[in-house]
Amino acid sequence: MTTGSTAGPVSIKEVAARAGVSPGTVSNVLNRPHKVADETRSRVEQVIRELGFVRHGSASTLRAGHSRTIGLSLIDIANPFFTDVAAGVEDMAGELGYAVLLGNSAGDHAKEDRNLRVFAEQRVRGLLITPSGDDPRRLDVVRERGIRVVLVDHRAHRPDQCSVAVNDFAGGHMAAEHLLATGATRVAYVTGPFTVRQCRDRGSGAAHAASEAGLDPGSAIEVVEVPAMNARAGQQAAERLVSGRRLPDAIFCANDLLALGLLRGLLQSGVRVPGDVALIGYDDIDFSAASAVSLSSIRQPTHKLGRLATELLIDECENPQTHTHRQILVQPELITRESTRTP
Amino acid sequence: MTTGSTAGPVSIKEVAARAGVSPGTVSNVLNRPHKVADETRSRVEQVIRELGFVRHGSASTLRAGHSRTIGLSLIDIANPFFTDVAAGVEDMAGELGYAVLLGNSAGDHAKEDRNLRVFAEQRVRGLLITPSGDDPRRLDVVRERGIRVVLVDHRAHRPDQCSVAVNDFAGGHMAAEHLLATGATRVAYVTGPFTVRQCRDRGSGAAHAASEAGLDPGSAIEVVEVPAMNARAGQQAAERLVSGRRLPDAIFCANDLLALGLLRGLLQSGVRVPGDVALIGYDDIDFSAASAVSLSSIRQPTHKLGRLATELLIDECENPQTHTHRQILVQPELITRESTRTP
DNA sequence: GGCCCGCGCTGAGACGTTTTAATGAACGCC
DNA sequence: GGCGTTCATTAAAACGTCTCAGCGCGGGCC
Numbered sequence A, B: 001m002t003t004g005s006t007a008g009p010v011s012i013k014e015v016a017a018r019a020g021v022s023p024g025t026v027s028n029v030l031n032r033p034h035k036v037a038d039e040t041r042s043r044v045e046q047v048i049r050e051l052g053f054v055r056h057g058s059a060s061t062l063r064a065g066h067s068r069t070i071g072l073s074l075i076d077i078a079n080p081f082f083t084d085v086a087a088g089v090e091d092m093a094g095e096l097g098y099a100v101l102l103g104n105s106a107g108d109h110a111k112e113d114r115n116l117r118v119f120a121e122q123r124v125r126g127l128l129i130t131p132s133g134d135d136p137r138r139l140d141v142v143r144e145r146g147i148r149v150v151l152v153d154h155r156a157h158r159p160d161q162c163s164v165a166v167n168d169f170a171g172g173h174m175a176a177e178h179l180l181a182t183g184a185t186r187v188a189y190v191t192g193p194f195t196v197r198q199c200r201d202r203g204s205g206a207a208h209a210a211s212e213a214g215l216d217p218g219s220a221i222e223v224v225e226v227p228a229m230n231a232r233a234g235q236q237a238a239e240r241l242v243s244g245r246r247l248p249d250a251i252f253c254a255n256d257l258l259a260l261g262l263l264r265g266l267l268q269s270g271v272r273v274p275g276d277v278a279l280i281g282y283d284d285i286d287f288s289a290a291s292a293v294s295l296s297s298i299r300q301p302t303h304k305l306g307r308l309a310t311e312l313l314i315d316e317c318e319n320p321q322t323h324t325h326r327q328i329l330v331q332p333e334l335i336t337r338e339s340t341r342t343p
Numbered sequence C: 001g002g003c004c005c006g007c008g009c010t011g012a013g014a015c016g017t018t019t020t021a022a023t024g025a026a027c028g029c030c
Numbered sequence D: 001g002g003c004g005t006t007c008a009t010t011a012a013a014a015c016g017t018c019t020c021a022g023c024g025c026g027g028g029c030c
Helices: A012-019 A023-031 A038-051 A057-064 A080-095 A109-121 A137-144 A168-181 A197-212 A231-243 A256-268 A286-290 A302-318 B012-019 B023-031 B038-051 B057-064 B080-095 B109-121 B137-144 B168-181 B197-212 B231-242 B256-268 B286-290 B302-318
Strands: A069-074 A099-104 A126-129 A148-152 A162-166 A187-191 A221-225 A250-253 A278-280 A297-299 A327-330 A333-335 B069-074 B099-104 B126-129 B148-152 B162-166 B187-191 B221-225 B250-253 B278-280 B297-299 B327-330 B333-335
Touching: A012 A023, A012 A038, A023 A038, A057 B057, A069 A080, A069 A109, A069 A302, A080 A099, A080 A302, A080 B080, A080 B099, A080 B109, A099 A109, A099 B080, A109 A137, A109 B080, A126 A302, A137 A148, A148 A302, A162 A168, A162 A302, A168 A187, A168 A197, A168 A250, A168 A278, A168 A297, A168 A333, A187 A197, A187 A231, A187 A256, A197 A221, A221 A231, A231 A256, A231 B286, A250 A256, A256 A278, A256 A286, A256 B286, A286 B231, A286 B256, A302 A327, B012 B023, B012 B038, B023 B038, B069 B080, B069 B109, B069 B302, B080 B099, B080 B302, B099 B109, B109 B137, B126 B302, B137 B148, B148 B302, B162 B168, B162 B302, B168 B187, B168 B197, B168 B250, B168 B278, B168 B297, B168 B333, B187 B197, B187 B231, B187 B256, B197 B221, B221 B231, B231 B256, B250 B256, B256 B278, B256 B286, B302 B327
Parallel strands: A069 A099, A069 A126, A126 A148, A148 A162, A162 A327, A187 A221, A187 A250, A250 A278, B069 B099, B069 B126, B126 B148, B148 B162, B162 B327, B187 B221, B187 B250, B250 B278
Antiparallel strands: A099 B099, A297 A333, B297 B333
16 A cells, blocks of 8 residues: 555655645644644544655754664673673663664774764764773763763763663672582682773672671682683683692682683583582573583673663653763672582 | 864854855865865864864765665574674674664564664665564565665575575585584484574485485484474473483584583483584584583674675665675584584 | 866755744634 | 634744855966
8 A cells, every 4th residue: 555655755745745734734743743633633644654654864863953863882792791781772772762873892992982973973862881991081072072871881980970780799799698608618709800890899799798707808719810701711710720729619700601611621620510619600691501510690680781771861861851860780680500509 | 172062063064164164165075075175174174173073964864865874683682693793794884884773673573663664764774684584575665665675694585685694504414414424323403493494494404414425314314393492492302302212323403502401401311422422503602612511513604794794785775786686695614522523 | 368177165955854933714702 | 893812734944964056266278
């Protein structure tokens, strides 16, 4: 029934002409339907359907001064954590009638800048960003352009800015507390570089749990820092631990990939998990439940994180006067499986 | 040095006024710099920097009739395969100066339609899509709107359309051939529903490899169809196989998640891999190398897939006259690890 | 010296939408 | 019947950029 499929884009004018009204009325039908008489409205809607009219977003943006698009700048789109966040963002944005412009910085500042520039050109309504690096000033440049920003997985450094992050301290605390509750007294914390805030916070949480349990964090928790946070690095950590003087009672890995690699290394060396060593990871990636010994882990509400951030951003954009800035800290969740089961 | 940071958006006119030229000249500096005298050009560029001018993409799109944005519609952004494709797309699009609008259909036709509508409103220059379902007519609707489409991970059903896909037949062939070369004669093919084209094709490839090896595909390859393609389904398949009359010599899983779940199930039942049964997966996800027994797999050039598709799409958009439509079929690659190692 | 040419720049629309002030019609009221 | 009021609709102007016809100027050619 799409009679108008001959010529390409149909404008509001053609709809108006065909419906016998003025362009302004068609615009009203689209944007303030209540202002239009019922009979006129249904006639216009009919023509819109017949002609397959689609509003020209750019014209609309140009006139309105702002778009219905938000930018999403991620550090690493190949990382399951960010992917789940992105899915949440896309979800909520879609529900609220916004489109998502994707940018993947891959940890590269130059690429991030390029993406931010593109976002600025597209006049995104707002920006969700998982900032690469800790320098807050990079973002101020964007904010000076008048683009509203919500930080994702990073606490805002100023009160007039929203952010949504997971409580990494609590997650580390949870993990260590669980290990200590199984009877462990000597715990290894296998982590990526401490330049990564998440690694630091999780470690602090673990240390705090140790001191709460009446232990000296310095001696109860041995920090094993590895250069990367993937399975290979985990396997290397296993070799290091096995060749050490004495194995710890339990191991907390800053990330599931590390834990899986480590698990593999331990099993190959004849170390039993959880018999000889208990093991817990972080992130609860899909595969954790399917590994040789199913892996206990700390689950982060990633999808929810994305949804929350989007909601916050769009509220800030649409209701700037009533909006109150919030720094949301979501709680992670302990998932226990075989790798920390007491016999 | 951004003197103009007071008022928000700076227009081309203000740049023109400050540089003592006409708006048209500024536009020329931006779009055809060679048409402008050196001295004028550098003066304008200087003012652009001073004022922090950023071209208004919507105005540009409105005037030009097309944007510098492409749409990317994925079936499941949480799936590592699509994520890697997306990373490739974002990469290449960025290099070519395009922005990427992200849509995640989550297998839901209604959501896909909604996304396509948004893309149409944004007047995307072109569209990359991993179609959900096999119905080609859904796409024709988009094409009638004049939006160029490149199919990803799906062969085009018409010669006047580009597509980029991985050769699943070859992948299945490769996997089975490898298993047969290790001495197996009875192979199980554990797969998701045959309504999924990829599952069908990989199965056909495996069958073909069997007949090439002089075996009767019907009896040499036992098809075990499970409802999902995740680790849980794999574990269920393991139970089914173990409780069967006789274990096959080797197992080919349509996907690594299936394989990992299956591996776990087998090991728990005391079946040795590769001792009793050889096992190979598909996709070569990151974790395959880190599982209890490292998993042989078929690697798909996902990142490259995304880059190729983007290149093809943008060529089609920018050079419609010289562009020749291509249905590219990329070859997968066999990765052998412990799970298919002969003693 | 007149003519043409090309270079560098200008100025005026046009793209499609939204919005505001103005218009017209219908209606009740004094 | 004139007047104010309300309601639905209209016409026109703006948003910022790009393009195209055209203008002035200097230089080379006959």
